[in-house]
Amino acid sequence: MDLSRPGPLLATAPAPQRRAGRSIQPAAMPQLLSAGGLVYVPGSSGAPLPFMAELTRDPELTRDARILTTYVPGINPLDLCGVHPSARVTGLFMQPGLTQAQREQRFRALPMSYSGFVRHLQDHVEIDLAVVQVSEPDEHGQCSLGPAVEFMPVALRKSRRRLALVNRSTPRLSGSVSVPFDSFDYVCEVDSPLPVYETPVDAGTEAIARHIAPLVDDGSVLQAGLGKVPTALMRLLRDRRRLRLHSGMLSDGLLELAQAGALDMDFAHTTCVLVGSTGFYDAVRHFGPLRVLGCDVTHHPLTLSRMERFVAVNSALEVDLFGQCNLERSNGAAVSGPGGAPDFAHAGRHSRGGCSIVALHACHKGGSRIVPCLGERALATLSRLDVDHVVTEFGVARLQGASVHERAEALIEIAAPEYRAELREAWRAIAARL
Missing domain, CATH: 3.40.1080.10 (Glutaconate Coenzyme A-transferase)
Incomplete structure (x- = not known):
């Protein structure tokens, strides 16, 4: 089959x-x-x-x-x-x-x-x-x-x-x-209009995207989904060549990359959903190398296991110093679900030449999004085993091949500066119990 x-x-x-x-x-x-x-x-x-x-x-x-x-x-x-x-x-x-x-x-x-x-x-x-x-x-x-x-x-x-x-x-x-x-x-x-999805990009998001872009080489297979970071990232990848897209959702960035000559036009760029601007729905009719397939194909482990150089970019609400990622609960309240992130993160982590990236802003109104350890009001949607890089506007924490202590230090370095001393103190207490 x-x-x-x-x-x-x-x-x-x-x-x-x-x-x-x-x-x-x-x-x-x-x-x-x-x-x-x-x-x-x-x-x-x-x-x-x-x-x-x-x-x-x-x-x-x-x-x-x-x-x-x-x-x-x-x-x-x-x-x-x-x-x-x-x-x-x-x-x-x-x-x-x-x-x-x-x-x-x-x-x-x-x-x-x-x-x-x-x-x-x-x-x-x-x-x-x-x-x-x-x-x-x-x-x-x-x-x-x-x-x-x-x-x-x-x-x-x-x-x-x-x-x-x-x-x-x-x-x-x-x-x-x-x-x-x-x-x-x-x-x-x-005769019902399709939902329109357009995301404004702020300076912090652009900074995150600038740190992610060097991790995406020519010829990579990219999964980036929807949101501010994927929108900003697509704009920064217009100078790439032979990019191939395999994602749960694709938006206007698909056609922007095609117009810039960044896509491999011999590859069947694949998604299970297209969501974007009103003009996007009309223009995408004329984009030939596109497949919109069921999740039984796009997220199937066999489909994903065949992909080399698969770069998965997902977002998180918070990440702890072990590398565990909460994608579902904000201040203890459930606001979302896992979606396809676990499928793609696992695939990126195990792809030959690929990687799994988690992106997030360093802060929210209540404090740091880099936390000592996920608390009882959070959920570990992605385990520490399925994340290679964590990216904030302050840089990239490279977790692959790093020890527990090295991971914690790398994550502290990409936290907002005003929270780093507090995080180091918290890690010292955690490390004393390891």
Whole structure:
């Protein structure tokens, strides 16, 4: 089986039991929920916003509902105010506004990486209704998943019924996965703008990117995702040549690098999601060497293990002096999830000629982001074993091959100067107990 090949999503269900979808109006979509049945709702640029709007217009529509979603913080705000108190929503990412819902167990955050969630879907989840946003069908009756494939290939294979939102705003991408129109049970035509993602870059972020850039050589395979640091980094890499991209998410920087001649145009640049500016969604249609594939491919250990010179760049909320990285909790509050970071960090760490980089600002309003040891209110999303370099605006801590003491000293040197003496004192106390 070729894990890397795009194209039609075939054999999503027994063909004899399929027929062309029944057209329905948006207001009728909530009626498709069945008692006790699980509804799968994708996120990122594939979020079916008209479906969620109809579902939450009256809390009674979601009484006792079970919803599984991959909504992403910063791209897909998830507001449960319009959801009935008896409903249970499960997701991969916490969001700040869901704290009370999680305490009341109305929101269930799954502590899984993307590859782990693929396995969870494959082995443990039965979906009653999968909601998928697609392009209008082409002359062959194929609907493109466009800029967002995510977990949809697996979800469609596991679903009993399928509702397609045929969105006029969803671009048809030749390198994306496509689904036969006649495989949908229900079809609703919509015209809903895709989420726009644009990130301003500040001076501190630019300084971090300047420290990362020398770690990315010509010919590297780069994973950088979304955020301020990836945005700034892409701009600094325009003078590279033969760069190859393999990432969980790609944005406008993809086309900026292509225009600068920095990309290897013979390589199939791969992602599971595209999110960017309005112009990006239109322009990316014309970028030929692009594949938008499912996470069962992009994050699969076999896919990643084949990559040499794989440079993974991920962000963190805090890093301790052992090199453990917290990506999920801020001041004790859950604000995000692991996403694909554990998959890519592990791959970068073990790639021949590659590396795993974690980037973060040295400070936040409450103090230093370089801390003596992750406390009881933090989570070690990335272990110290999967990080080669930690980067702040003050430099690079090179952890690969360093002893415990050498790691601590390197990390202290990239902390904000006003916290270094305090960190050294804390490390002396820790070291005395080693």
